[in-house]
Amino acid sequence: MTEAQASRLDPVFHALSDATRRRMLHDLARGERTVSELAEPFSMSLQAASKHIKVLEGAGLIRRQVLGRTHKCRLEPAPLANAFQWLGFYEQFWTARLDALDALLRAEDARKSRSPRKRR
Amino acid sequence: MTEAQASRLDPVFHALSDATRRRMLHDLARGERTVSELAEPFSMSLQAASKHIKVLEGAGLIRRQVLGRTHKCRLEPAPLANAFQWLGFYEQFWTARLDALDALLRAEDARKSRSPRKRR
DNA sequence: TCGATAGTCAACCATGTGGTTTATTATTTT
DNA sequence: AAAATAATAAACCACATGGTTGACTATCGA
Structure with a gap:
């Protein structure tokens, strides 16, 4: 600009x-x-x-x-x-944050899959 | 929103x-x-x-x-x-305008090609 | 021509903005 | 303990903002 x-x-x-x-x-x-x-x-x-x-x-x-x-x-x-x-x-900042959230949710999902008492 | x-x-x-x-x-x-x-x-x-x-x-x-x-x-x-x-x-409005400009330039270019006295 | 309509201009008012200077609080450093 | 540092708070100033009302200009329609 x-x-x-x-x-x-x-x-x-x-x-x-x-x-x-x-x-x-x-x-x-x-x-x-x-x-x-x-x-x-x-x-x-x-x-x-x-x-x-x-x-x-x-x-x-x-x-x-x-x-x-x-x-x-x-x-x-x-x-x-x-x-x-x-x-x-500034898009990089909010997408970075959403990516981090996404990664967190994936990790959580993976953890639940290893002890599959109740899949979501 | x-x-x-x-x-x-x-x-x-x-x-x-x-x-x-x-x-x-x-x-x-x-x-x-x-x-x-x-x-x-x-x-x-x-x-x-x-x-x-x-x-x-x-x-x-x-x-x-x-x-x-x-x-x-x-x-x-x-x-x-x-x-x-x-x-x-509002993105639709400025992209629409750029598309129109683009179309205009293409048309102008085509016109010049049909009477090719001096190509740009 | 005369009234209605579209819109601006100008004055006024309360509040907000962006800056200053002075004073104050709380922490760190010596 | 005393001095220096980081930051806020408060009072003040000139000017901008968002609203009002009243007056005005210009155009349209009967």
Whole structure:
């Protein structure tokens, strides 16, 4: 990952740190949505929702197309890919831990097989 | 992902939204570190670094073992795996876009092959 | 043209964030 | 016992965040 991409992770992870914005992204995964449509599921003012949308836009997670008085928003996946890639570096740690657990369970299984009073 | 896991994404993504804390995690990927060791690379007070460490701890990203007056910190990968899994849902969108780009390039290449004035 | 609709802007508020400095606790070293 | 070290706690500061309400702009539809 380049330095420029890494520095843009700040606003991306910040945008993702709010459940409202994550729900909006999930909604946008189903297709384009207007600002009103994105705001509708939430019990907050349209203005508050509009701020959330601007945070997502500022992080590059969505783009908007103004059509008359409505704004169509669509998902922009590239920054999510960057975040995913950053997290991917740590995959070795959780898979290592799962491998260890797996090994432990296999060893336990083998032990039970040698004294087969009650196989699972 | 369960609802309980999803709700814990808030502090995880928030912890990741700061470059200082991301660097600390990267450092911890190399092995255990004390609070002082984690703070050393940064031009900020030990107290400020200690706050960052507490944010990471609060998100469950690190655990600490108190040994006398030193605190050994180690990486806790599980919440990173949750975040990775959450982002993984969107993988379809960036791979779709790359596939489309790929198709476009292939089509362009084919066009050039049919009128082979100057092959790339 | 006139009212309804989509959306933003601006001001305000309570709380959170990231940093500082000073003080404190607990442990290790001499 | 005294000094040095590792780390936290607390108070403070400037600024960001997430929400509100009220006013405004621009477009659509009757």
